Amino acid sequence: MNDFTKRVVEIIQSIPKGKMMTYGQIARIAGNPRAARQVARILHSMSQKYNLPWHRVVNAKGEIVIKDDESRFVQRALLEKEGVTVKNERYVSIDEYRYDYQKFE
DNA sequence: CGATTGACTTCTC
DNA sequence: CGAGAAGCCAATC
Numbered sequence A: 001m002n003d004f005t006k007r008v009v010e011i012i013q014s015i016p017k018g019k020m021m022t023y024g025q026i027a028r029i030a031g032n033p034r035a036a037r038q039v040a041r042i043l044h045s046m047s048q049k050y051n052l053p054w055h056r057v058v059n060a061k062g063e064i065v066i067k068d069d070e071s072r073f074v075q076r077a078l079l080e081k082e083g084v085t086v087k088n089e090r091y092v093s094i095d096e097y098r099y100d101y102q103k104f105e
Numbered sequence B: 001c002g003a004t005t006g007a008c009t010t011c012t013c
Numbered sequence C: 001c002g003a004g005a006a007g008c009c010a011a012t013c
Helices: A003-013 A023-030 A036-050 A069-081 A094-100
Strands: none
Touching: A003 A023, A003 A036, A023 A036
């Protein structure tokens, strides 16, 4: 595991309950502004081994990107349970979250 | 060890 | 606005 991967994991683990981050945000904070895709990949492969809150990570539009229907349903259910507002499978609190995490930049 | 592959983003038109 | 293309880079083949 390299530095970037390690930082990504740490950041994901630091996401507060009921909040979310985008792949791009994580990539930027971790030090590689253009590694959004890798964040996705890392998240996907590491979540199983590191028990990461993968459901708190969404794409730039605040939508669920995951393809698998069952996992998508689980993600949505988990987020709603944490108090995240959902509108037509779209999470609207993403901007608020970005504001909260400006300290990382 | 080169080639391929994405749970993405951003810019252009 | 939507569609298309390019860029990025770790993991997997």
